[in-house]
Amino acid sequence: MTTDNAYRVDTTSRLAQWRIDNLASCTYRKSDPFKIGKWNWRLVIEKNRNLYIKLYPEISGLTKETPPIASFIIRVVSSLGGRKALVHPEIRDKQLKTSDDFVWALEVPLTGKFIIDLEFLDLKTASTNGGESCSVWTEGLTQKDLRSTAISSLGKMLSESIHTDIIIHASDGSMGAHRAVLAARSPVFQSMFSHDLKEKEMSAINISDMSIEACQAFLSYIYGNIEEQDFLVHRLHLLRAADKYDVVDLKEACHESLLEDIDTNNVLERLQIASLYRLEKLKICCMQYLVRFGKIFDILEEFDAFIKTADRELIAEVFNEILSVWKGF
Incomplete structure (x- = not known):
């Protein structure tokens, strides 16, 4: 040294x-x-x-x-x-x-x-x-970024179902929303409403891979009135929705949040999430946490199960990181 x-x-x-x-x-x-x-x-x-x-x-x-x-x-x-x-x-x-x-x-x-x-x-x-x-790691998303009167009014439109014109069907419930807001925040929604798709004709969107609570959190983010705790609880569902509907800022917010609390209980799950959703910073941090910081020794049993089921390319990247670190010693 x-x-x-x-x-x-x-x-x-x-x-x-x-x-x-x-x-x-x-x-x-x-x-x-x-x-x-x-x-x-x-x-x-x-x-x-x-x-x-x-x-x-x-x-x-x-x-x-x-x-x-x-x-x-x-x-x-x-x-x-x-x-x-x-x-x-x-x-x-x-x-x-x-x-x-x-x-x-x-x-x-x-x-x-x-x-x-x-x-x-x-x-x-x-x-x-x-x-x-x-x-300092949960200081308000809403307090910092969503203070304007216009944003508050937009959130009220959702929470009080003011003049909603489309229904969102989640796996276990439904809620109203506004085409214009959804289209403004997501190019995928905009495409649905601009072309002769069933969503335009039926005035409904099926989001069957989300619970009503997760869906409410997703829409609350889009409308600008999400609570910090709801964001943290549902951030993996929010990440999936952000990727599916191309809500770029939400995907980045989830990415940054997932970087902040990596530990031995979640690092292998986070690593697979990073690979699935192309979150390069998260993938690098997870591999560093496991290999360079030696936390892989604390979860050898879990890591053994991981290498039996994870994507082959991802496993190869992890072992390349291990070899790179060992060469440095």
Whole structure:
């Protein structure tokens, strides 16, 4: 490891890893800054009688005004004698301001190479008006982008079924909508209404591959009044609908959202979704999470099932990534 690399922390959306090749010659090491959420972070190792690991945000105007409230899991993974991990008890909603706010003392001596693995479960900012803290990863789609009176009125047209002129039939229910709005937001809908197709003649669209709740979320996005929680709950259905009806901004919103909470429980599903819907950033992040960040070792049984059923080309890409990483060691 070069001198520069000795301080570098590798990151993905919520995961950071600091690789330590040799600590015998020093008693103190501070990482380069790395960004997760809104803040730049530092990891520090102090070697005395015990080994101390510290995590804190860099001092800045943002940190002083809105110090992060962090939930995270931190591990030390050693390759000595097999891949062994020391895991700190999960931290929940801890406000971090200084280098003394989180200190982990390891009484077990570490030799050889090891990795400090830091996975953020959530990051929040305290409310300035005394309300509840707000996660930086779920800050409002509606609050940021959908504030205008015109958009609110458009949403009201849907929610109150004002002068609807077409019926949407989902798998377990129906609701009214407006041809003009659908056509303006989707070239597929526009084509349906512009040509002599059955949808134009019957004033109805069958979306049988979506439940009524998912369909309502889809239409709410199109009309601009979707709630953040509905977006998160239905985002896989929304992604499929966005791809099917060519709603480009919705597909990108789902893509960005799926990048933000990759973990061992969903990474293989996300990888297949990325391949199916041609989401290149998501595919790269999933493969990095599995291979470069070593999370494949945590889900070997699930990965074995994955390689038996997944697309052959996708499996080949994963193994090419594995070979590429191994060549680097």
